[in-house]
Amino acid sequence: MSETKIFNIASIPGDGVGKEVVAAGRQVLEALAAQSGGSFAFEWTEFPWGSDYYAKHGEMMPEEGLDALKGFDAIYFGAVGWENVPDHVSLWGLRLNITQNFDQWANIRPVKFLPGVESPLRRAETAELDWIVVRENSEGEYAGLGGRNLSGRGPGNEVALQTALFTEKGCERIMRFAFDLARTRAVKKVSSVTKSNAQQYGMVLWDDVFRRVALDYPDVQTESVLVDAMSAKFVLKPEDLSVVVASNLNADILSDLGSALAGSLGLAASANLNPERRFPSMFEPVHGSAPDIAGKGISNPIGAIASAALMLDHFGLHDEARRVEAAIAQTTASGHLTRDVGGTATTEDVTEAISAALTATLATV
Known part of the structure; x- marks a missing residue:
């Protein structure tokens, strides 16, 4: 049996619904790894940076934070922004601090029209x-x-x-x-x-x-x-x-x-790439921290999960990325939709449905 390829990922859930959707994306990626027959796995290191960290320390991330991130294969980011921190402070203190200093000069944002989403x-x-x-x-x-x-x-x-x-x-x-x-x-x-x-x-x-x-x-x-x-x-x-x-x-x-x-900002994925791979690239949903629904379990995890698919492409796991995208499409087509796209499903409902759909896509992709 060949050696398992380990991908080391820095997880920064950030603020608000960022915590919920990053957890959802990690669940889907772990389900995918469990089906790989041991060919690859993910190791996660979570960093508690964001507006809560700012309230305690007066900064969005520690001064040595960039050095801590340099050695990872990728960064998986949630969202940033909360009422206790001015928006320009939270953005420049965390997200833009990473993208600028890691020269993530190419940002790609696919526009996907999913079945079942009006x-x-x-x-x-x-x-x-x-x-x-x-x-x-x-x-x-x-x-x-x-x-x-x-x-x-x-x-x-x-x-x-x-x-x-x-x-x-x-x-x-x-x-x-x-x-x-x-x-x-x-x-x-x-x-x-x-x-x-x-x-x-x-x-x-x-x-x-x-x-x-x-x-x-x-x-x-x-x-x-x-x-x-x-x-x-x-x-x-x-x-x-x-x-x-x-x-x-x-x-x-x-x-x-x-x-x-x-259909919704909640569907949108993005990748902040350093194409030369001198620094880790960062993958995140396009939506913000959504304070009005944070903690209610109704945020749309698809943007974060689709961002995880972009991260799989970055790792060279192209078939696996297509499986995740197919599982997302199967889930929306079957009517598992969160409130922002006209449904009643919870974050957990959609995440579980996508994880289950990975099994169906295993034989078709």
């Missing part, structure tokens, strides 16, 4: 919709450059500067990532999103780099679309999309729109 988009009833938003994840509008000044001049005179950073290197690497991804898909097309008519420096650089990079991919269709027009296209002509590449802010907003069109 979409508010009428086009979903007749068209086969499936696209991926590729988000530049290290610079752009979230570079953290700027400051607040002149408050000493009295009330009403303070000035805040928020500077977006676009580098040719940063633009090119995320675009090549998007083109390479497009080559693996049935529809080989990349849609670039900017606002270069109004942002004449950073976004025009983005457009220039996109045109140059596209020359190296003559087999891939391209288009450049302004972000407001692309927002309309998500609704009016989503069947025309395959891979959408955009800056940090634009892709963040568009991916949430895509998830809402698919």
